[in-house]
Amino acid sequence: MDLQAWTGWAGAGDYDVARFVLQRGVAAIACLAFLSAIAQFPALLGEHGLLPVPRFMERRYAQSLPVVWRWWRYTDRRLRILAGGGAVLSLAVVVGLPQRGPAWVPVLCFLLLWLAYLSISDVGQTFFAFGWESLLLESLFIVAFLGSEQVAPPIVVLIAVRWLVFRLEFGAGMIKMRGDRSWRDLTALYYHHETQPMPNPMSRTAHLLPRPVHRLETLGSHVVQLGVPFLLFAPQPVASAAAALVLLTQLWLVVTGNFAWLNWITLVLTFAAVDDRSIAAVLPFLRNLVETGPTATPLWFAALTVAVGVLLLVLSWPSAKNLVSRRQLMNASFNRWHLANAYGAFGSVTQQRDEVVVEGTLAEEPDEADWLPYEFAGKPGDPRRRPAQFAPYHLRLDWMMWFLALGADDGWFRVFVLRLLEADRPTLRLLQHDPFDGQRPRWVRARVFRYRFATRAERRQTGLYWIRQERGILLPPSGLRR
Structure with missing residues (x-):
């Protein structure tokens, strides 16, 4: 029996650029998150912080968390060692070192990054209570199974990333429609650019645009978040076109706001729906970043990605129900590993x-x-x-x-x-x-x-x-x- 032919379905030979962007992009954001922890965590949450971790770890709830501090007593020095190691390992992935080895090497690297950041964010209390923390964790876990340059990009993992983008976009769209009336009457962006948590240099310019432009802006957001995500699962080139619309809206959010890495990581993840042919047609220079990789998938790696896909499918049941629930939760985790989470942002808009x-x-x-x-x-x-x-x-x-x-x-x-x-x-x-x-x-x-x-x-x-x-x-x- 030809095992290579039998596992040929598991590899997506036309998504080498997507894997390149996903692995390096998620790793770059993880590196930034670890560096941020080194700079801010001790003052906010350290031994003499505003909400000290040692005191938090005395709670019964904290003892159920899968964090290293249950076995390795927290100190600010150990936090810096953990975060510094995460930053170095992330940087190694950004430059592509683990991707040159066997398929299991990137898997191990990303899972270590996931566990390290899980140990940091889970004890971060209110200072880490943001949806993009869980988004980064889930991204690190899923992208871990994209493999190395020695195997074809696994189709199961690419679909899992698209499902993550779907929950992120569709969840945000539904929470808006179920939440503030201003989203339904298309007036939300009369206020949002001015009242968002942290405006950027272009926020005032965006706020001063004519009100009809704001209404079109809001309508466009609804179309992209409520309709376009379904097309991410369509055949090519439809999926790539849908991804392009998501990318454009995310770029607009990058230009007009300071939402930490939320929009940046969404830009990266959306590449899971973009095939090499579409990139070659629009951005030929980017296509040259990687050579055409192998089309074969080892049996053990195909079995691993299928097992991961089944795991994520089972874990996704609560978040899938949440999308259609009248009492939809926003930025909620349904398990302690922060996998298959519910996402959403700005279900209500402050007007002053x-x-x-x-x-x-x-x-x-x-x-x-x-x-x-x-x-x-x-x-x-x-x-x-x-x-x-x-x-x-x-x-x-x-x-x-x-x-x-x-x-x-x-x-x-x-x-x-x-x-x-x-x-x-x-x-x-x-x-x-x-x-x-x-x-x-x-x-x-x-x-x-x-x-x-x-x-x-x-x-x-x-x-x-x-x-x-x-x-x-x-x-x-x-x-x-x-």
């Missing part, structure tokens, strides 16, 4: 933007103080400052400040204020500007302002990007006992 401005003073008495603001790198603060581009990097503290203005606080903010009063260096490094240059302030307070983008006329007259008005006090002047 409130910002918490944190200030300190060196004065002995707060009533006579000259208050100076702490400036965050990404979130709006100084009305004269144009929003910056940070995505795909994730500024976790800045994002949580947006939720804080909406009334969400898991107890981290009072610890954050305490760290400011102590002039804690790791905490201050999370900020763009400390007005006291490392000195301890005598008092810290937090005020709430209503922000909106300046109109073109206001921008010309005042030089401001934001117009703001004080709404009230979130935290009255607070100091350390002396």
